[in-house]
Amino acid sequence: MSTNYQERYAVHPDDYPNYTMARLRENFHVGGLFIADQINLVYTQIDRFIVGGACPVSKALDLDTVNPLKAEHFLDRRELGAINVGGAGRITVDGTVYDLAYKEALYIGAQTKEVTFESVDGANPAKFYLNSATAHHAYPTKKVGLDDAEKLELGALETSNHRVINKLLVTGVVETCQLQMGMTELKPGSVWNTMPAHTHGRRMETYFYFELPEDQAVCHFMGPKHETRHIWVANEEAVISPTWSIHSGAGTCNYTFIWGMAGENLDYDDMDKLSPSDFASGE
Numbered sequence: 001m002s003t004n005y006q007e008r009y010a011v012h013p014d015d016y017p018n019y020t021m022a023r024l025r026e027n028f029h030v031g032g033l034f035i036a037d038q039i040n041l042v043y044t045q046i047d048r049f050i051v052g053g054a055c056p057v058s059k060a061l062d063l064d065t066v067n068p069l070k071a072e073h074f075l076d077r078r079e080l081g082a083i084n085v086g087g088a089g090r091i092t093v094d095g096t097v098y099d100l101a102y103k104e105a106l107y108i109g110a111q112t113k114e115v116t117f118e119s120v121d122g123a124n125p126a127k128f129y130l131n132s133a134t135a136h137h138a139y140p141t142k143k144v145g146l147d148d149a150e151k152l153e154l155g156a157l158e159t160s161n162h163r164v165i166n167k168l169l170v171t172g173v174v175e176t177c178q179l180q181m182g183m184t185e186l187k188p189g190s191v192w193n194t195m196p197a198h199t200h201g202r203r204m205e206t207y208f209y210f211e212l213p214e215d216q217a218v219c220h221f222m223g224p225k226h227e228t229r230h231i232w233v234a235n236e237e238a239v240i241s242p243t244w245s246i247h248s249g250a251g252t253c254n255y256t257f258i259w260g261m262a263g264e265n266l267d268y269d270d271m272d273k274l275s276p277s278d279f280a281s282g283e
């Protein structure tokens, strides 16, 4: 078996302010996603979202079911989004092959029986970043490239947050039950993502950072506006954001990140925004 998983509980916002940095990381930080010839998953009870990574090097990797699902196949009652952040790869979905170049995404619908991840060249392995949510309808599997994305350019160099949001797996591009995924690319000199920040009590979210040089880091901020905390993240690491939490980060240089959400609605614009001065007010 090459599909590993760990489980995490949801967290009450009244308990969270008492957490040490170690507990914060245990609950919300996700590392070790891309280990050669393994699929590594974190099953969180926050909206039953699964975040993970598949890194096939010397062999193809089958997405096996895992015990918490109590299902014969991983996708019997789930949908999956995969975005390739490594070398050229391919995903076979019930016998149909999808070639995925760097930054290309695949939505895989519920009731799929077999999903296999492969690299074209093990010397430059594919790295499939994975997000999965529960699903009660089988929408068709669909590949979505960056050219197919809905693009949104936000921010400015003057406020260090000039970036392009590529909405990949969202309503209007692909039909999904709960899942929404996209990729935000920061311009050189811009380091802040998602500022002004927001919460959306209707949806949890996960941020996965990449294209971050090994000697640089991102300081990710979480929490309700009056109790923010930071979590330092390295390249190819993620942070889970509960429904009550902001999610925003400042890097020591520019970087790219993948956001993925699930919950009550599929409305990307459903956000309760907070301006920088809201944080500075101290209330």
Ligand SMILES: O=C[C@H](O)[C@@H](O)CC(=O)C(=O)O
Binding pocket: 163, 165, 182, 184, 193, 194, 195, 205, 247, 259, 268, 271
């Ligand atoms: O709920 C939406 C998400 O937090 C992100 O799409 C925000 C983001 O990519 C950004 O502002 O840089």
Ligand SMILES: [Zn+2]
Binding pocket: 198, 199, 200, 205, 247
């Ligand atoms: Zn958000």
